[in-house]
Amino acid sequence: MIIVPEAAIADLVTPEDAFAAVEAVFAAMSRDEARNFPVVREALPGPEEALYGFKGGVDVVGGALGLKAGGYWPHNLERRDLINHQSTVFLFDPExxxxxxxxxGNLLTALRTAAASAVSIAHLARKDAKVLGMIGAGHQSVFQMRAAVKQRAFEKVVGWNYHPDMLSRLADCAAELGLPFEEVSLDDLGARADVIISITSSTAPSLMDAHVAPGTHIACMGTDTKGKQEVEAKLLARATVFTDEVAQSISIGEAQHAVGQGLIAEGDVVELGKVINGDHPGRSSDDEITLFDGTGVGLQDLAVASAVVARAKETGAAIKVDF
Known part of the structure; x- marks a missing residue:
């Protein structure tokens, strides 16, 4: 058995690696060559208010079988100087x-989540997109921005956050990427942004239908649990909705609310893998609103972890133990 500790991950995987792995696994899912298992997610008792769970799956062609165990400890950063999301990926021989x-799994989770929105931008955003809108300024937001700017020739980043004092994180990241940054209202963000990434843990919508201009691509990356919600359900009724996995989208993703209110049906939600495989045209016009509901599937974690293990073997960074 091979162990690749968290401290070694940064030297073994790049955002480009994560993009390729996630794009390939989305395509495999739509060809019925890879399958996710039902998500297990539970609130832990006690003062930590933590969520803990498992995401797993099997990729027949890719030879991946396994799961990611972990979750969200909301007080980690303030109490222990640890990031709030903590996870580990376990791989097994499928034979x-x-x-x-x-x-x-901590950096892997950040990279694969950012890769998923980047894949959606690559396949669904207008080619002439110039302004990137960011909703949310937490730990994951900078990974999202760095991955997004590789997909289009963005000229500016505009941002909004529930806690404005955290927007310096987005401003610093934009400066690092050589892009101007501006703090804006949600009305202004929706009117100006050609691509919007929402990455919050909200249980109430912040981006409303009226905010969003025609032709926008939206990547909703924070909703992965029953009750979470980042955008108004009416927006999904106006948009063409894509997702990583339909079953998760309508049960724990952003589409849970629009489906629950009868605004859209399960059949209105399209796997992004179908666009990647050429089985769906994706964006049909410059005025169409496209929305990617990124719920986060276990196969993303397995695909990126498998790439890390292969690189660790090549470079000698793998720790081998008898098990």
Whole structure:
């Protein structure tokens, strides 16, 4: 069995690696060559108010079988100087069930989540997109921005956050990327942004239907649990809705609210993998609003972790143990 600790991950995987792995697994899912298992997510008792769960799956062609165990501890940063999201990926031999690897999952989760929105931008955003809108300024937001700017020739970043004092994180990241940054209202963000990434843990919508201009591509990346919501349900009724996995989108993703209110049906939600495979045209006009409901599937974690393990073996960074 191979162990790749969290501290080694940054030297073993790039955002480009994560993009390629996530794009490939979305395509495999739509070809019925890879399958996610039902998500298990539970609130832990006690004062930490933590959410803990498992996401897993099997990729027949890619040879991946496993799960990611972890969750969200909302007080980690303030109490322990640890990031709030904590996770570990476990891989198994699909032929025998023997464990093959244990991989630090914190940076992997950030990279694969950013890769998913980047894949959606690559396949769905207008080619002439110039302004990137960011809703949310938490730990994940900078990964999202760095991945997004590789997909279009953005000239500016505009941002909004529930806590404005945190927007310096977005401003610093934009400066690092050589882009001007401006703090704006949600009305202004929706009117000016050609691509909007929402990455919050909100349980009430911030981006409303009236905010969003025709032709916008929106990547909703924060809703992965029943009750969470980042955008008004009416917006999904106006948009063409894409997702990583339909079953998760309508049950724990952003589409749970629009479906629950009868504004859209399950059949209105399209797997992004169908666009990647050429089975769906994707964006049909410059005025169409496209929305990607990124719920986060276990196969994303397995795909990126498998790439890390392969690189660790090549470079000698893998720790081998008898198990």
């Amino acid at each position: 025998t069930g023997k464990p093959t690897a244990m991989v630090g």
